[in-house]
Amino acid sequence: MHPEEQLSAYLDGELNPGERLLVEKHLQICPSCRSLLEEMKELQLAFSMEMFSLSEPDHLETKIMQAVAAANTRKGIEKLGILIPSIAGMILILLAISVGPILIHILQRGWVVGRALLYTLSQALNDMPVIAVSSMILLLAIILGSLFMLRRLLHAAAGSEMRGDW
Numbered sequence: 001m002h003p004e005e006q007l008s009a010y011l012d013g014e015l016n017p018g019e020r021l022l023v024e025k026h027l028q029i030c031p032s033c034r035s036l037l038e039e040m041k042e043l044q045l046a047f048s049m050e051m052f053s054l055s056e057p058d059h060l061e062t063k064i065m066q067a068v069a070a071a072n073t074r075k076g077i078e079k080l081g082i083l084i085p086s087i088a089g090m091i092l093i094l095l096a097i098s099v100g101p102i103l104i105h106i107l108q109r110g111w112v113v114g115r116a117l118l119y120t121l122s123q124a125l126n127d128m129p130v131i132a133v134s135s136m137i138l139l140l141a142i143i144l145g146s147l148f149m150l151r152r153l154l155h156a157a158a159g160s161e162m163r164g165d166w
Helices: 004-012 017-029 031-053 060-127 129-163
Strands: none
């Protein structure tokens, strides 16, 4: 039996002493295995010489370092993408806790003041019909004027769009 599978390990010095001795005994009596071993040695030598003749591309180390730095920067930005919303959320929670009661108090007082003003205005309008009628007329005039101005604005916009002014 030929130890072809073990010749590469023999060549690389990976066999234990007993296996090495068996392969050496076989190589003494088998010319085809000796020839195969010589071919393997030549191939190993040619491969080693070719590998040593190769050199790394220009600026390889610089390119690798730049790629690593870019990857680290992206990871840092990704972490910021999670960190910033988290901080913003915590700030909003702290603001709600600290300013919330003040805002609630202001809104409650504003509601009370608003109700009082509304009651006063309704009483004034009920007590003085002239003010009520003049307020209604003024309100209608404002609404009609606003609608007229909006119509003119829309027509002007449509006209300039048709001319290509936009």
